[in-house]
Amino acid sequence: MQIRSLEELNKIKQKSAGKIALRLHRDTTTTGKNILVCGGTGCHANESDKIIKILEALLKSRGMAEQVKVIRTGCFGFCEQGPIIKIEPDNVFYVRVGLKDAKAIVEEHIVNGRWVERLLYEDPQKKEKVNTQEEMTFYKKQLRVALRNCGLINPEDIYEYIAVGGYEALGKALTQMSRAEVIEIVKKSGLRGRGGGGFPTGLKWEITSKQEDEEKFIICNADEGDPGAFMDRSILEGDPHSVIEAMAIGAYAIGADKGIVYIRAEYPLAISRLTTALRQARELGVLGKGIFGTSFNFDVRLKYGAGAFVCGEETALINSCEGKRGEPNYKPPYPAEEGYWGHPTCVNNVETFANIPVIMTRGAEWFASIGTEKSKGTKVFALAGKINNVGLVEVPMGITFREIIFDIGGGIPHGKKFKAVQTGGPSGGVITEKGLDTPIDYDSLLEIGSMMGSGGMIVMDEDDNMVNIAKFYLEFTMDEACGRCVPGRIGTKRLFEMLHKITSGKATMADIDALKQLAYMVKDSSLCGLCQTAPNPVISTMKHFWHEYLAFVEDVDHPQGEGRYIPKNKIGLKS
Amino acid sequence: MTKPQEIDVMEPVEQEFPKEKYDELESFINSLETTKGALIEILHKAQHIFGYLPRDVQLFIARKLGIPGAEVYGVVSFYSYFTTKPSGKHTISVCMGTACFVRGADKIVEKFKERLGIESNETTEDGLFTIKDVRCIGACGLAPVVMVDDKVYGRVKVEDVDDIINIYRRKGAEVCR
Ligand SMILES: Cc1cc2nc3c(=O)[nH]c(=O)nc-3n(C[C@H](O)[C@H](O)[C@H](O)COP(=O)(O)O)c2cc1C
Ligand code: SF4
Ligand code: FES
Ligand code: FES
Numbered sequence: 001m002q003i004r005s006l007e008e009l010n011k012i013k014q015k016s017a018g019k020i021a022l023r024l025h026r027d028t029t030t031t032g033k034n035i036l037v038c039g040g041t042g043c044h045a046n047e048s049d050k051i052i053k054i055l056e057a058l059l060k061s062r063g064m065a066e067q068v069k070v071i072r073t074g075c076f077g078f079c080e081q082g083p084i085i086k087i088e089p090d091n092v093f094y095v096r097v098g099l100k101d102a103k104a105i106v107e108e109h110i111v112n113g114r115w116v117e118r119l120l121y122e123d124p125q126k127k128e129k130v131n132t133q134e135e136m137t138f139y140k141k142q143l144r145v146a147l148r149n150c151g152l153i154n155p156e157d158i159y160e161y162i163a164v165g166g167y168e169a170l171g172k173a174l175t176q177m178s179r180a181e182v183i184e185i186v187k188k189s190g191l192r193g194r195g196g197g198g199f200p201t202g203l204k205w206e207i208t209s210k211q212e213d214e215e216k217f218i219i220c221n222a223d224e225g226d227p228g229a230f231m232d233r234s235i236l237e238g239d240p241h242s243v244i245e246a247m248a249i250g251a252y253a254i255g256a257d258k259g260i261v262y263i264r265a266e267y268p269l270a271i272s273r274l275t276t277a278l279r280q281a282r283e284l285g286v287l288g289k290g291i292f293g294t295s296f297n298f299d300v301r302l303k304y305g306a307g308a309f310v311c312g313e314e315t316a317l318i319n320s321c322e323g324k325r326g327e328p329n330y331k332p333p334y335p336a337e338e339g340y341w342g343h344p345t346c347v348n349n350v351e352t353f354a355n356i357p358v359i360m361t362r363g364a365e366w367f368a369s370i371g372t373e374k375s376k377g378t379k380v381f382a383l384a385g386k387i388n389n390v391g392l393v394e395v396p397m398g399i400t401f402r403e404i405i406f407d408i409g410g411g412i413p414h415g416k417k418f419k420a421v422q423t424g425g426p427s428g429g430v431i432t433e434k435g436l437d438t439p440i441d442y443d444s445l446l447e448i449g450s451m452m453g454s455g456g457m458i459v460m461d462e463d464d465n466m467v468n469i470a471k472f473y474l475e476f477t478m479d480e481a482c483g484r485c486v487p488g489r490i491g492t493k494r495l496f497e498m499l500h501k502i503t504s505g506k507a508t509m510a511d512i513d514a515l516k517q518l519a520y521m522v523k524d525s526s527l528c529g530l531c532q533t534a535p536n537p538v539i540s541t542m543k544h545f546w547h548e549y550l551a552f553v554e555d556v557d558h559p560q561g562e563g564r565y566i567p568k569n570k571i572g573l574k575s
Numbered sequence: 576m577t578k579p580q581e582i583d584v585m586e587p588v589e590q591e592f593p594k595e596k597y598d599e600l601e602s603f604i605n606s607l608e609t610t611k612g613a614l615i616e617i618l619h620k621a622q623h624i625f626g627y628l629p630r631d632v633q634l635f636i637a638r639k640l641g642i643p644g645a646e647v648y649g650v651v652s653f654y655s656y657f658t659t660k661p662s663g664k665h666t667i668s669v670c671m672g673t674a675c676f677v678r679g680a681d682k683i684v685e686k687f688k689e690r691l692g693i694e695s696n697e698t699t700e701d702g703l704f705t706i707k708d709v710r711c712i713g714a715c716g717l718a719p720v721v722m723v724d725d726k727v728y729g730r731v732k733v734e735d736v737d738d739i740i741n742i743y744r745r746k747g748a749e750v751c752r
Contacts, residue, residue, distance in 0.1 A: 079716030
């Protein structure tokens with residue numbers, strides 16, 4: 001069956017409503033239950049698939065398979081406590097569920113209606129069991145917009161997506177709105193690109209829509225090269241349809257009829273979920289020819305990356321899509337003017353797309369009411385490192401680091417002291433104790449010497465040596481620099497070598513001074529964003545942890561022997 | 576002065592692949608709507624079929640697409656996912672993403688290297704193991720993470736390294752028997 005109008009979509013929505021009614025607490029009449037099992041990468045790695053099989057077998061043997069459905073969802077965000085199982089409509093949240101716990105869940109909870117006490121989450125501060133998701137400090141300050149369907153619906157079932165209002169935004173846009181109106185809503189919402197740069201999405205769409213060309217493209221950047229960030233893959237794994245729907249809306253707005261998802265080959269689970277979603281979308285006609293009975297045609301294909309961080313940069317990504325080495329180009333021309341095969345191309349990030357359908361259905365004003373003056377909406381962060389609650393958190397812009405790390409993240413494990421948090425991935429910087437109360441948005445992060453980047457947040461404790469951390473990042477960028485430009489190719493290598501010399505205790509003050517100078521040189525002269533930002537961890541750690549650099553050279557006097565070496569310019573003064 | 580061994584280095588003797596593998600690759604290429612821009616896609620497929628991308632396979636693709644071999648090699652060497660060396664029976668991927676690093680992944684990879692006597696991207700002499708560094712497999716909650724083939728081991732400690740190796744050594748021995 002193909003959906004030809006909003007009415008037909010609505011009919012399907014009503015028919016499918018029953019599938020998720022229990023979960024949304026809209027159905028109080030039946031005795032049925034839904035067992036939601038996390039199928040995200042973290043829980044998947046912890047054998048959540050096997051748990052599903054056991055649950056299903058147990059239910060079947062008791063003849064309860066009809067009443068009690070086991071549903072594999074996307075990531076709940078609380079990956080530290082995985083595998084996670086939620087039982088609806090009871091609203092009970094079980095954590096760290098092992099293979100042998102499946103039996104207890106069926107026998108105790110499902111059959112006897114008694115909660116399995118030991119699987120409930122225990123609040124580490126209050127030492128009390130907490131049974132619902134809403135009561136957990138991890139979720140209290142979160143606001144799930146981009147992640148709204150992750151952990152709620154089965155990502156492999158388009159009907160569940162339609163049941164929560166999926167594809168309505170696309171239907172509305174195509175049948176009731178002009179292209180300019182769609183762009184206007186996105187502009188008014190204040191949505192800025194979540195891929196790192198924070199460029200206003202509506203403006204990018206507008207620029208692309210104004211280009212005169214028969215052929216245009218829309219690309220979803222699912223490369224996610226930042227090591228330690230996994231929000232994009234989680235969205236694709238947990239809610240692929242929202243990205244597909246948003247791409248179709250964007251394509252309509254800019255006048256494209258072809259879309260590409262550029263995704264890394266190392267993300268097999270995301271690829272498989274996306275492939276399934278695309279097939280279902282085509283079957284229902286929300287992709288393909290004459291969508292919603294209009295003259296709008298659109299389809300999406302996948303292109304696989306092959307493990308190069310620089311391919312996340314949009315011009316490099318386009319080269320890679322064309323089957324070439326993924327080297328960046330000079331900008332301008334920007335992809336919006338001249339992109340894939342020379343045609344105007346709009347490149348947006350996965351999380352950016354995930355926000356679009358809600359903006360269309362709930363309105364620009366609603367979205368703009370969340371966040372700060374210049375950064376609207378929410379941001380998903382991948383919270384990891386030395387923190388109690390590792391996971392994906394989505395919070396309104398403007399929240400402080402202290403709230404994320406200590407309230408949501410539950411603080412630093414093993415009673416250690418907080419030292420720093422690195423944001424913005426390898427190209428960001430560290431934020432220390434002093435910055436903990438900074439409200440998080442694009443501009444304030446730049447002000448305190450870091451950046452939003454894709455949203456990786458790595459917490460470090462007193463045991464971490466910051467020179468080592470800087471060296472770790474430099475090794476990464478050195479490996480990943482494509483080598484196209486000299487400052488990038490040689491500069492990052494020399495920076496790494498200098499850091500290595502320092503950490504092996506062989507450096508002098510002159511080396512530290514040279515390191516500092518070279519850091520600025522690479523920053524100022526590299527061709528693309530990768531190496532322009534590569535020295536940031538060095539600059540930022542030198543600024544905040546200068547004594548740790550000094551500690552490595554403490555007893556080393558100036559090589560010429562005329563006493564202590566005086567650095568030429570104090571770090572932090574020049575920028 | 577030129578010794579035969581040195582010529583060997585120039586012209587590596589490569590494994591001969593059965594014709595069916597080439598046929599499979601060729602029919603994949605023929606099935607594409609257009610080969611324009613499809614080189615990476617084709618290389619993915621080829622690596623899937625052959626396990627790696629030896630010189631002969633690269634040249635085969637170059638001839639088939641009518642492009643210079645250097646262009647194919649240029650792309651193969653650019654991307655870390657493509658490999659020109661066969662890998663061992665089991666691939667040990669140690670996550671070197673930041674989350675795993677700050678929880679001690681560097682010590683784990685060192686231990687694997689020490690125990691197996693190889694560096695990253697090398698294969699043990701018996702062909703059983705290859706070590707690879709990977710960046711964030713998305714299970715940061717389990718950091719540090721080691722993946723052997725498709726199986727993920729989370730919260731790995733240095734002491735666990737021997738156990739992990741032994742699981743696969745034993746598996747290898749079972750097959751031989
Ligand atoms: C070195 C480098 C790596 C990047 N990696 C990514 C990435 O992995 N994912 C992403 O969405 N954007 C990445 N970007 C940003 C993209 O170039 C581009 O700005 C973004 O995809 C635009 O989408 P947005 O406006 O929705 O953020 C990267 C940029 C640079 C310079
Ligand atoms: S800055 Fe780095 S990644 Fe960018 S072109 Fe130069 S070498 Fe390549
Ligand atoms: S993967 Fe299960 S909660 Fe994140
Ligand atoms: S950093 Fe290792 S799994 Fe994410």
